[in-house]
Amino acid sequence: MINFTINNQPVTALKGETILQVARKSGFYIPTMCYIEKTTPCASCRLCVVETDKTDGLILSCQTPPTQGLAVTIDSERLQTERTNIMRMYDVNHPLECGVCDKSGACDLQNKTLEFGISSQHFSAKEQNRKIEHWGLINYDPSLCILCEKCVHVCNEIIGDDAITLQFGGYKSAVIPKNSDVLDCTFCGECIAVCPVGALVSSKFQYSANAWELTQIPATCAHCSAGCSLTYEVRHTSNSLGAKPKIYRVTNNFEVATLCGAGRFGFDFDIQAAKDETLFEKAVLAFQNATAIRFSSLITNEEALILQRLKEKLGVKLFNEEARAYQSFMQAYSSISGKSAFSGSLDAIAQSDAIIVMGGRVSTDNPAVRYAMTTAARHNGAKIVYMHPLEDALLQNVVTQNIRYEAGSEEGVIAMLAQTLLEGCDVDDAIKAFLESLDEGYLCAESNVGDEEFAQISKSLRRAKRKTLIIGSDVLSHNRAVNIARLCALIETHTDFSLIVIPQTVNTVGVSLICDLDKDEKIANVVGYNAQGDFVIGSMGECAMTMPSLNSQEGTFVSINYQLLATNVAVAFEGHCLNDIAQALGLKALNTIDYTAQLPVEKGFKAVEFDMLGNFYGALGEDYRGYQLETMDSELEGALEEIDDLPEFNGTVIYQCNPVNQFNAYTARTSQLEADTSLRGSVQFATAARISDGESISIEGREGVRVFIVDETLKGTIALLPTYDTAFGGAHEGYRFEKIKLQRMGS
Amino acid sequence: MHSEPLNDRNVSEHSAYYYVDIEEYPTTGWDKFKQVVKRTFRGELFVGLWVVMREMIKFDIHTVKYPLEKLPIGPRYRAVHKLLRLWESGYERCIGCGLCEKICISDCIRMDTKIDENSRKEVTEYSINLGRCIFCGYCAEVCPELAIVHGQRYENGSEQRAHFVIKDDMLTPLDFLTSGQQAEYPGFGAITPNESVTKTPLAY
Numbered sequence: 001m002i003n004f005t006i007n008n009q010p011v012t013a014l015k016g017e018t019i020l021q022v023a024r025k026s027g028f029y030i031p032t033m034c035y036i037e038k039t040t041p042c043a044s045c046r047l048c049v050v051e052t053d054k055t056d057g058l059i060l061s062c063q064t065p066p067t068q069g070l071a072v073t074i075d076s077e078r079l080q081t082e083r084t085n086i087m088r089m090y091d092v093n094h095p096l097e098c099g100v101c102d103k104s105g106a107c108d109l110q111n112k113t114l115e116f117g118i119s120s121q122h123f124s125a126k127e128q129n130r131k132i133e134h135w136g137l138i139n140y141d142p143s144l145c146i147l148c149e150k151c152v153h154v155c156n157e158i159i160g161d162d163a164i165t166l167q168f169g170g171y172k173s174a175v176i177p178k179n180s181d182v183l184d185c186t187f188c189g190e191c192i193a194v195c196p197v198g199a200l201v202s203s204k205f206q207y208s209a210n211a212w213e214l215t216q217i218p219a220t221c222a223h224c225s226a227g228c229s230l231t232y233e234v235r236h237t238s239n240s241l242g243a244k245p246k247i248y249r250v251t252n253n254f255e256v257a258t259l260c261g262a263g264r265f266g267f268d269f270d271i272q273a274a275k276d277e278t279l280f281e282k283a284v285l286a287f288q289n290a291t292a293i294r295f296s297s298l299i300t301n302e303e304a305l306i307l308q309r310l311k312e313k314l315g316v317k318l319f320n321e322e323a324r325a326y327q328s329f330m331q332a333y334s335s336i337s338g339k340s341a342f343s344g345s346l347d348a349i350a351q352s353d354a355i356i357v358m359g360g361r362v363s364t365d366n367p368a369v370r371y372a373m374t375t376a377a378r379h380n381g382a383k384i385v386y387m388h389p390l391e392d393a394l395l396q397n398v399v400t401q402n403i404r405y406e407a408g409s410e411e412g413v414i415a416m417l418a419q420t421l422l423e424g425c426d427v428d429d430a431i432k433a434f435l436e437s438l439d440e441g442y443l444c445a446e447s448n449v450g451d452e453e454f455a456q457i458s459k460s461l462r463r464a465k466r467k468t469l470i471i472g473s474d475v476l477s478h479n480r481a482v483n484i485a486r487l488c489a490l491i492e493t494h495t496d497f498s499l500i501v502i503p504q505t506v507n508t509v510g511v512s513l514i515c516d517l518d519k520d521e522k523i524a525n526v527v528g529y530n531a532q533g534d535f536v537i538g539s540m541g542e543c544a545m546t547m548p549s550l551n552s553q554e555g556t557f558v559s560i561n562y563q564l565l566a567t568n569v570a571v572a573f574e575g576h577c578l579n580d581i582a583q584a585l586g587l588k589a590l591n592t593i594d595y596t597a598q599l600p601v602e603k604g605f606k607a608v609e610f611d612m613l614g615n616f617y618g619a620l621g622e623d624y625r626g627y628q629l630e631t632m633d634s635e636l637e638g639a640l641e642e643i644d645d646l647p648e649f650n651g652t653v654i655y656q657c658n659p660v661n662q663f664n665a666y667t668a669r670t671s672q673l674e675a676d677t678s679l680r681g682s683v684q685f686a687t688a689a690r691i692s693d694g695e696s697i698s699i700e701g702r703e704g705v706r707v708f709i710v711d712e713t714l715k716g717t718i719a720l721l722p723t724y725d726t727a728f729g730g731a732h733e734g735y736r737f738e739k740i741k742l743q744r745m746g747s
Numbered sequence: 748m749h750s751e752p753l754n755d756r757n758v759s760e761h762s763a764y765y766y767v768d769i770e771e772y773p774t775t776g777w778d779k780f781k782q783v784v785k786r787t788f789r790g791e792l793f794v795g796l797w798v799v800m801r802e803m804i805k806f807d808i809h810t811v812k813y814p815l816e817k818l819p820i821g822p823r824y825r826a827v828h829k830l831l832r833l834w835e836s837g838y839e840r841c842i843g844c845g846l847c848e849k850i851c852i853s854d855c856i857r858m859d860t861k862i863d864e865n866s867r868k869e870v871t872e873y874s875i876n877l878g879r880c881i882f883c884g885y886c887a888e889v890c891p892e893l894a895i896v897h898g899q900r901y902e903n904g905s906e907q908r909a910h911f912v913i914k915d916d917m918l919t920p921l922d923f924l925t926s927g928q929q930a931e932y933p934g935f936g937a938i939t940p941n942e943s944v945t946k947t948p949l950a951y
Binding site: 210 | 843846848857859860861862866872891
């Protein structure tokens with residue numbers, strides 16, 4: 001605690017806080033142009049200058065921590081002159097095109113220019129003829145750029161793409177792609193979000209609407225399990241298109257939260273249908289005659305609860321293999337750890353200084369995890385161990401140790417990891433005996449991870465204070481998932497690691513908490529809700545009856561942070577929804593959101609009405625979104641099983657993994673996201689499978705033809721097979737590694 | 748004349764007020780009949796007809812023959828809108844800034860823009876719902892490019908309300924522009940009435 005004064009008012013700073021942070025927290029206003037809370041200070045605008053009694057010159061409050069007893073002045077005449085001059089410099093030759101600029105009305109430069117009353121240009125410089133750059137989804141106009149460097153900082157520190165940099169050249173400076181002529185990045189669009197002026201803009205949105213015409217609808221992203229906060233910005237379309245409302249763009253609170261490209265550019269997956277009474281009666285009849293309902297986890301908690309109530313009322317079975325895998329994983333976890341939810345969260349990852357990732361390609365499965373890892377690496381210098389059969393090129397900048405184990409050997413690897421991490425921990429005899437009984441020679445040989453690699457883990461993590469173990473979705477569908485869960489629980493319980501498990505779909509966690517799921521079996525009369533069935537309803541694939549997509553629904557999700565998050569209707573849906581069917585079947589709730597307060601309290605939910613849920617961040621970054629689920633205690637009844645023989649995957653092996661920014665059938669049908677459906681493999685894979693670059697292939701047991709592409713960034717003999725483009729978005733129901741037979745087309 | 752006599756509203760010698768000499772109303776049927784006959788055949792009708800006749804012969808008629816002839820309208824008259832073009836290039840003046848749409852108090856302007864192949868903002872649709880428009884003139888006032896102006900056309904008779912109000916109807920046709928028929932808005936920032944000035948006026 002450091003006590004000092006701002007404008008003679010006493011204030012208190014915590015260790016590590018800067019003067020600017022304390023000033024904002026205490027309600028003082030210091031203008032800034034380049035400051036962004038989630039990165040290290042850019043220190044380029046120099047607007048945040050302040051005077052102190054201990055320094056002669058002006059100091060930058062954004063990067064200076066206060067000292068005990070310091071007297072800071074933030075608004076003297078000298079500072080005002082200094083700041084006004086800076087604003088005058090910013091306005092030199094800034095194109096007077098506010099009339100057409102996308103940023104007009106929401107522009108930091110406009111606001112500050114008015115605030116400092118700059119009404120004319122005091123300096124002049126030769127006008128430069130600068131070209132607008134077109135970088136795919138992003139357009140960059142260097143003449144509008146004020147070189148605040150926010151984009152460069154988020155790209156490097158938060159996203160980890162490190163794709164843009166500043167080309168220094170004084171007045172000629174500009175943002176350029178790093179080490180490349182064109183922008184080669186994951187197109188998260190975070191640079192667009194942070195740009196205080198209209199220099200970096202979304203190319204598809206540019207010039208289509210003004211900021212003040214758009215209605216902002218706070219919602220939750222439906223694409224992955226992170227449940228990022230986003231705002232759908234909606235406006236009517238033109239008269240010739242019927243003046244119907246349409247989502248124009250997605251924005252986010254970039255000061256505190258981050259959004260990936262799928263969230264930002266993959267918003268137009270809404271679907272429309274009219275009310276059709278005969279079809280509705282058919283659907284009701286199908287539910288009445290159903291023996292089971294199969295559904296995907298692209299569903300709100302409320303609808304999941306409706307399905308659960310239908311199960312209780314009609315005696316049908318509920319199939320959702322993906323959520324069931326997660327459910328049984330978490331049950332096994334609870335039986336060892338004694339609690340219903342793991343301790344990790346995205347924030348915990350971002351604050352860690354040591355991270356182990358195992359069993360999942362997190363960078364594409366859940367970009368929020370990747371961003372948290374990048375933040376940890378850049379801000380805390382975190383050591384990151386990435387354990388997976390395939391190296392991930394997207395993480396190469398942050399990963400400090402890559403461990404490639406054999407596909408299928410996760411149980412052996414996690415057992416060895418447990419042995420490494422639990423070394424020297426105080427554990428009971430049964431666990432000690434279990435760890436000692438491990439056949440290290442066999443496990444290391446079969447998993448292809450050497451002793452020395454585990455030794456290096458324990459060596460590099462020794463000094464770490466905040467550690468996180470990230471478990472990917474590969475292990476959830478593994479044959480031995482239950483034992484893996486127990487081993488994870490063991491690590492979390494007995495070491496200082498916090499654990500976080502990353503399921504695939506937006507509401508896998510919610511469904512696993514709400515629904516009583518049955519083992520999927522091939523039976524007749526199955527109603528599918530966004531899933532295979534004899535009568536299919538839903539918003540994707542070929543459906544007998546169209547239901548609203550997730551951006552046309554009110555409801556809640558449960559994120560991997562075990563936080564209940566609300567989402568709202570961006571574009572209204574005209575047809576029937578699941579609640580209408582449930583009403584016809586005898587469930588009494590007027591609206592779907594009436595179920596929000598009825599979510600099972602014994603699973604950690606709270607009896608809070610939907611309309612009482614917040615969905616925003618506070619001015620200082622406080623999270624007012626939904627509520628945190630309560631962690632319940634559970635019985636310690638689980639016991640570790642012996643490690644099974646590790647399976648082998650030889651021959652042509654694929655890994656079900658979606659390309660960047662693609663997750664499900666929703667993202668597959670959006671207009672802006674790149675839809676790459678090719679099978680990608682290394683040169684080695686091509687040789688082994690005897691196929692060459694650009695060849696069309698089909699996979700036995702799967703529909704459709706795919707093009708094989710040799711990817712130079714890949715190594716090893718496992719190819720990546722996208723699943724997002726298959727009928728229902730292909731949530732990974734089975735183990736993600738699979739031995740397949742390839743057939744060349746036309747031979 | 749002083750106003751004092753008028754202030755005293757009582758009819759007396761000193762006041763300016765007196766009773767008008769009105770004949771007694773006929774009460775019996777016969778009296779009423781006599782009054783009708785008297786008024787009918789007195790020939791007063793021809794006094795009026797003579798005036799019409801006299802003026803007709805003189806050919807000095809002041810009546811505006813409306814559909815053929817129209818009264819000149821004040822330069823600031825606010826009738827149906829027009830979208831103007833740049834004199835120099837013939838391009839549309841409208842840059843699609845959306846200020847008119849924003850300021851419109853009856854919310855009747857709707858526009859649609861997109862990025863064109865030259866990376867400029869292009870206005871693809873522009874409409875004013877005249878059924879709602881109250882002709883307040885804010886849109887013309889706020890327009891930074893003097894693109895939307897109020898024209899002089901006040902005849903809105905049509906089979907449909909939607910007429911006159913789509914972009915093609917409002918925008919100066921190109922041949923009108925080249926033949927110099929685009930009337931300049933004579934209000935704020937307007938072109939100086941001087942033959943040598945041919946450039947598009949700007950508000951700033």
